[in-house]
Amino acid sequence: MPRPVLSISNLNTSFRVGGEWMNVVRDVSFDIAPKETVAVVGESGSGKSVTALSIMRLLSPANSRVTGRMDFDGKNLLDLPLDEMQKVRGNRIGMIFxxxxxxxxxxxxxxxxxxxxxxxxxxxxxxxxxxxxxxxxxxxxxxxxxxxxxxxxxxxxxxxxxxxxxxxxxxCSPKLLIADEPTTALDVTIQAQILELIKTLQEEEGMSVLFITHDMGVVAEISDRAVVMYRGEAVEAGTTQEIFANARHPYTRALLSAVPQLGSMTGTSKPMRFPLVDLATGEAAPLKETADTIKTGRYPILKVENLVTRFNLKSGLFGRVSGRVHAVENVSFSVREGETLSLVGESGCGKSTTGRSIIRLTEAKEGKIEIAGKDVRRARKSDLVAIRRNAQMIFQDPFDSLNPRVRVGSAIAEPILTHGLATQKEASERVADLLERVGLSAAMADRFPHEFSGGQRQRICIARALALEPKLIVADESVSALDVSVKAQVINLMLDLQEKLGLAYLFISHDMAVVERISHRVAVMYLGEIVEIGPRASLFENPQHPYTKRLMAAVPIADPVRRHLRRISNDEIRSPVRPPDYVAPKRTYREVSPDHFVQVSDP
Known part of the structure; x- marks a missing residue:
């Protein structure tokens, strides 16, 4: 057996909190062999990123303490003087954040x-x-x-x-590359390209890779061995194939069961909740039947016709318009009561701008938007306030949506009081009801946002969105930043609320596996245009547009045996910037099956 490139033995990392030491990584041990990829996997707070920072000695010595052994190139990294460690960093060990x-x-x-x-x-x-x-x-x-x-x-x-x-x-041709969640913030197609690039460069350079992630699909794609971390401890380790075929620890089984599988909805026509698994025991919680009881209304809550949103690019001393970003170009669709329409596509395709234009957080240039029969674009300011009672938005990062200095109860009550819908006492009672409705306790109303986890903060944002009893919710990448188990909880909550309240959702996402599970209909956007739209089952089981096929092909396959079956495209999404005199061509669509339309020519 060749000597490991890196050997970690009994790694312990502690942080000074309130004058006391809190141990966040406990007795972690693993090796990385030459040319091997080892994935350290776990959810937020499991200690995986702290492990990487400990290896690189990037933690502040003033409030952190690292013990154990980290042997690299025959030397214990913890024993190296600072100037020697600086020569190792970036030279012999590279890191991607x-x-x-x-x-x-x-x-x-x-x-x-x-x-x-x-x-x-x-x-x-x-x-x-x-x-x-x-x-x-x-x-x-x-x-x-x-x-x-x-x-x-x-x-x-x-x-x-x-x-x-x-x-x-x-x-510097490093011997070891540490990649800390390098694809989490990227679209699925770009993620696939980066993973393929890292594997190719590893083969060419002969380097070892320590890959840190919370995504078991990525683990299946890239790693030879995996170390599963839970609450600061390595609870399971082995070859990737062994772990996927015969996971022993309950937490590993829970992580695997929480990964949405593209194609798992084949043959079904309705959205389906995610199975919830107790992370501590690995046992599946009882799951209600699918959302078959949701009755979609006959008339649209939202109607969008020929929506156009562009942004001028100015240059020169006098601010002359030198080009325009054609963010949304001639987009039309509708959403009915109790229905989920998903807008999918990569960053820059125009899906978020479409959502913001509907709520009029961004001003559209052309087209018609109706919410509950009211014309959004022509509405005066006073009328727009009333319209927004029927349409609320949930954003990707819940922490950015909440004022860190305002208690969550006050944040939820604010729209109720602003619209004059209740007295202060009634608003407090309504807040307590909303918090319990989204799976939190009424007592949490007095806490500040930083006292909650990411999933809990997103639940608070959902409660605030429900405060005005809207008919439509625009959810803009509302679960993209969440761990897989928390993502499942939040999506199940949204489906439950839709079933009870008849909510219509415009669900904006780049995660095709999640979209397949929760949608009634799906619209695929590329360069500001809808290139394919139709019922979820029809579109996923019979995709027609090349871009739709590309999105689906890029989804990680959570099975290491099938890791070579993905087809990776290295094409970058084209720029939506056009000259000032550009005239968008008229598009035609072909109906390939009932209500399933595909753009005839590529944009």
Whole structure:
């Protein structure tokens, strides 16, 4: 057996909290062999990212304490002086973080950020470093690499920024690459490209990879072995195939059961709740029947006709319009009472702008929007307030939606009091009822947002959205940032509320597996246009548009035996920026089955 590249023995990490030490990683041990990929998997708070930061010694020594052994290249990393550890970081061990913009300096050009690493760690001249920077960008599949050296991070898409971060991490040909949730914030197609890129570069460079994630589908795609962490402890370890075929620990079984499987709804026509599993025991909770009892109304709560939303790009001294972002182009659809219509597509396709235009948080340029029979675009300010009683929005990040200085009870009561719907006492009673309706206790009304978990905060945002008893909820990536088990709980809650209250949902997402499970109908957006729309079963079982097929092909397969069956496209989504005189072509649609329409020509 070859000597491990990295050997972790009895790793313990503690943080000083309120004058006392709190142990957050306890007695974790594992090895990484040469050219091997080991996934450390677990939900938020399991200790997996703290483990990675401990290996890199990036935790502040003032309020953290790390003990145990971390043998790398024959040396215990914990014994190295700081200057020696700095030589290891970025040189022998590279690291990729979840959000590339936290790793890249927004005011420095990409080329300078790569060449600085090469000059500092490899002693290159600036001229040689620039040549090598171009080679690295080529290696991570960034087109026109030389010309893009002089661009700033903001001019790159999320997927391309992550490729730049990988290029920086690979600059010194590290022996070990630590990837901490590098694809969590990316669309499913870009995620597939990044995973494929990491595997390809690993084979070419012969490096080992420590891959940290909460997504068991990603674990199945990329890892040779997996270490499952729960509440700071490694509760199970083994080859990826062994763990997926015969998981022993209840928490591992719970993680596996919470992964939505694309295609699991074949043959059914109604949305279906997620099975809930107790993370501590791995036992499935009793699950009610599917939402067959939901009766969709005859008339639309929401009607959108030929919606157009564009943003001017100005340049020059006098602010001349030099181009336009065609964010939403001639979009039409309707949503009925008790129905869920999902808008799906990658970042930049226009789905979130469509949702914001409907609520008039963003002003549309053309088209007609009706909510409960009221014209949204022509409504005066006073009328718009009344219209918004019938339509509420839930955003992706619940913490950004809540004022950290306002108790959650006051945040939920605010719209009730603003609209004059109740007295202060009645509003307090209504808040207690809403909190219990979303699975929280009335006593939690006095807490602040930071005292809740991410899933609980999203439940609070749902309670606030329900405060005005709306008929329509626009949910914009409302579960994308949640762990799989919490995501299942929140989606089940939304389905329960839809069944009880007859709510209509416009569910905006890029997660095809979740969309398949909860939708009545699905609309696929690309470059601001709907390219395919139809009943969920028809669209998923018989996708017609190439872009729809591409989205589905990119979904991770939660089975390591089938990991090579995915077809990866390396195409980037095209830019929606057009010249000022651009006239959008008229589109035609073909009905392939009842109410299932596909755009005849690509945009």
């Amino acid at each position: 979840q959000e590339p913009m936290t790793s890249l300096n927004p005011v420095l050009k990409i080329g300078r950020q790569i060449t600085e690493v090469l000059v500092q760690h490899r002693g290159m001249s600036h001229a040689d470093a620039e040549v090598e920077a171009v080679r690295l960008l080529d290696r991570v599949r960034i087109p026109s690499a030389r010309s893009r050296l002089n661009e700033y991070p903001m001019s790159f898409s999320g997927g391309m920024r992550q490729r730049v971060v990988i290029a920086v991490a690979l600059a």
